[in-house]
Amino acid sequence: MADGSVKKVCVIGAGTMGAGIAAQVANAGVPVLLLDIVRDPADRNAVARGAVEKMLKTDPAPFMGKGAARLVEVGNIEDDLARVAECDWVVEAIIEKLELKQDLYAKLEAVRKPGTAVSSNTSTIPLAQLTAGRSDAFKRDFLITHFFNPPRYMRLIEIVAGPESDPATVAKIRDFTDRVLGKTPVDAEDSPGFIANRIGTFWIQAAVNAAFDMGVSVEEADAIGGKPMGVPKTGVFGLIDLIGLDLMPYLQKSLTSTLPASDAYQQIARSEPLIERLIAEGYTGRKGKGGFYRLNREGGKKAKEAINLQTGEYAPQAKAPEISGPAGKGDLAALVALPGKTGAYAWAVLGPTLAYAASIVPEATRSVLGVDDAMKLGYNWKAGPFEMIDAFGPAALRASLAESGIPVPPILEAVGDGKFYRIENGKRQYFGLDGQYHDVVRPDGVLLLADIKLASKPLLKTASAALWDVGDGVVALEFTGKMNALDVEVMKLIEQAIPLVAEKYKALVVYNEGTHFSAGANLGLALFAVNIAAWSEIDKLIAGGQQAFKALKYAPFPVVAAPAGMALGGGCEIVLNSDAAQAHAETYIGLVEPGVGLIPGWGGCGEMLDRWRNMPRMPKGPMPAVGKVFEIVSTATVAKSAAEAKELGFLRHTDGVTMNRDRLLADAKARALAMAEGYMPPAPPEFRLPGPSGKAALDLAVQGFRARGLATPYDEVVAGKLATVLTGGDTDPTEVITEERMLELERIEFMHLVHESGTQARIEHMLATGKPLRN
Template structure:
């Protein structure tokens, strides 16, 4: 049995199989993608077509175009023997037991002994899949249930059988964790496993109750969405997203495989309206519409279906829920009078009781259930975390008062919570009635855990400094959307002497939803409205000073971005010694979109990156032109791999696939740099001057003539061109880093005083969309 997975075969090039293959390629691992022969003249057309389609899909399954080159396509008839080249075979064909078993019989004859074989099934028990297979096959078999889309959904449910080889399962799990970026949840071999079993029950309960209580789809989604920690789509919006036609298939699978006494059997039904919608092609976003639709004949009016009549009407925003109920207080939500409180209870009472009944039937512990729902369905809180918000006693009492079964685990908990923090360690309640530490996988370091048992070394209103062990400190942004302001710069000023005296290195990292959305535009707009120009100028100068202090600190600085790292959030990456980025990092200098230019050193850092790129032609103009193209169009990378292509990351910067491993990887990189560290020397530039500026202005005019740039885009780009080409400097002059920073400040100060920039800032804050003025 091989100890490493160097090549993978995916059989089945449908949406899931192709997506799995793409994620394998994203990890830098070669993958063989096979499917059936449909066209004798082009025998690989199905698999090859899937790859071609993914290259055009948005959101993109591939993290970069280069990753697609790692996918080799073939067909099951001609190329099945090539599975012998692979260390893991993933079966992702149609959910039919007979077809899967026929494929497995063929694999028995061609695979290498000890090669892992897994099914991506979401409904068929493992025991059924391996009926009739050899002992060797059964030993190497497991279920790896990915969630769609495989690149973006972090959950991977793994199910092994009683004969599965433990070392093989561990090898697949470790690969999926470290290289595919998945959080592994071990599930039992029960129908629907964990996430889909609870999730399907939750959706069914919510749909049934909306019909029974006479709610509109908007009312239902307002209650079953944000107040419960569910994505803003709510339930009806979610069903539209995944496809209404999927519901009958899930229902059929679960009702056929779940025990007769399972609670899902009692609520499983497809309302006549849903059957009618499917028959008429109203299958959700992929069809003509669903519970919601965009009526193009009525000027793209958003409409919702009337659950009683089946007729569409204009969407009506329901009244806001009162106070605490709208902010996630489940007790207040359940106590609401009338239909609102009744609907909340119909969902939560049934779903939480059902989830509680599945331990230990579907999962060994409550943590597995909560993790599965948070990562598989994007819930902010898992079922047992939600029960803690209500109280196990209160939930059990209401169930009992209504004559409904009370799950044993609720009785076991009694007055206790399912989770607690003891001596700085988060613990969960086990089935033995005792609390157990939540143990992270080896190599996972979470700032949330560190914060449970320590206090910050320094703190301001928008940032904090933490000791993350082994001589490494960590700057954490703490403001809304981790926006950057004077309080962040003040924390950087406090941190540098502390780290210099007591630590070896510094990482910049946090565990918010994104690394940073950039400068605090709300604060900037407030200052603009009262003409506090001095405060704006102070923020720009303070940011430059803080970022350059990090760049030239006597210790290495490693930034660890994830999600959005925009504007000033990108500039801190550019000023760091190194970056360890999560694979899903979306970074860029977006200031031109709001009528500004990068003001915290981004212009010089980007020129320095591109002029040192071996592929860049020599001379002062090529690097400047490349930076101008990227920054003037507010280009944002759609992955960390793409960020390297744009120059936001260096070729040497690291990429971490698993979000939970980012801090540990960044810390390791910082410690590696600390040995014999010397700060960089300030760069000097030869820039193209007036001639280069004319060339850039001509390029902008060309875009304006084609309608690709507005009049004010031209103004903003003109200021950017002035900075990038060196201002008044001539081609023979040496431009220092300080000179470029001064040019940034000067251009920023003029743009921020322009009412057209102020209109752009106001619009982006109000609508989240750029103003094209």
């Protein structure tokens, strides 16, 4: 994945952030040297080595695969600093103390090779202070690269260049973090807190203040200020528990000490005795004994509790108030208009926060895009502040701010009766500081279906899928249902698409821009069919899915699957049936049907068998591949990255991996075009399987797991049906099993399970709770 401009990286500081940055560099296939101080003279590299060992045990995992960890070489600052000369980029991620950083830079200046980029991961110290006293040459190669925690999963990186920074060096690091590390670089100015943390800290402070002042409980505050505002469901108090209560005074001190007295944050920054007490008593959030929420284990029970902000005492966690209608679905004007303290609290948080976000342009960043990208990618807001202002209505927001005595920011005045974003001639435009609208320009190599949709209509469309022309003779098959679930409408579109693509286009990419590629078959419809005993409809769905997926597999053009996020069950099977995959690095893929009492029904069993029998170092014979696939599928194993998916066989070792989500469609399209010249469909596989003797061996293994408490009674039932399929039914190793026979076995055993009350209970439980039933 490395692009050649940065062949090796040195990260100095093996704390949570530094180690996480090193892990992400290694995830990208780039060697990294991780250095820290010497604490133990007997083991001088213990700090850095310990950080790597800890990450290998951490969940969620900083490493995408254990192979990545082998690219991290550990050392220490005293013995190994001269090895910085081997590296093209040095990332400093040590403690946030200016004098320590400056001391380190003086040492780096003596050992780094000319042109090596040096950056700080600081979130609080201005660049001008960091480089004070350094040479002109050092200043030219210096910048700030502020990653967000955890570095593997958070897409935002704020990049701050100084007036003396070499534009070429900054561009090289920006491009590397984008293409190779998978981040979205946002250019920030050298101002306190940069963008995301400055707005985020203000938002948190405003929400906490209002809750204390208005008598709003933490449960109420998080229900009002969470999902209805497009904020993650943690809300504010849940978020503070997640990041740590003890971080809040630190962030507050950092901003109050660097922001001018006139800044709006200075007017709301305050400490709360209750929060100070909680920190002192070790209630620092999830990493401590609890925080605003806690799990009380007294008396051997687990009781969820929340603190009363007025009394400081814990009580059983109250059910959060439900906000229904438009106010609960992103209509911000409707939310603040709700009667009583619900609307009043929503405004007390939303009004000042949106005004503050608008007020820091151009001081913190020169574009509304920078503000919106920073908050969406750094704080996981569904919409950025300026997008939220557009949803509220800029004119309406100005009026409400004036009525509340909150100063109206100049850019909010300047937009007048317009909005900050508009669609013009099929292009998205944003309102600039010059008072004009400008096209949103994507970086080279970024192709988004969202942009294509603004300027075109689908070639084909059903209730659950659409087909789009993405240029150069390539079309994209998009799932559009809830969670991108697969149903008869998807299969219908595949059936319609194949002759169209064969006649007029070169290749097809299976792709969408949902959070998840596909959660698999539509279980709700399946359960409905079960409840009315529409068995023939379920059988028709399974047969139709098999037919559609195999039609893609044997189409006269290449099919490239481009999964990202969850690709489960049927979502995994469409990837397995594609000619190739170009997967986002964060693809979580697996055949999870046993979790709902089923087995793969759309060709997953045969495709996995075919892959595993051709794996390097797989022993020959009918049983080894069968055993491995049985182990993976019966336990509903899900790969937690594209790298792990290759190890499990869900992806081929020849499949591509894209680190940056925004580049996935362009990469998949390029892969499809490269395959189109002289394309020939694959030959259908044939199998020699062990039959009843092999099934008996698998059944015996499951009985052993059940005896040890590792499998439930119904796990044994489901595993038995899976074993029948994988071992070929009533066959023996001398017979040839065709792909058609494998599909027939899948369908037969799938339908047997659908009739079982145990399967029906599992499906009902999954739909009701989102969790598997262990019956």
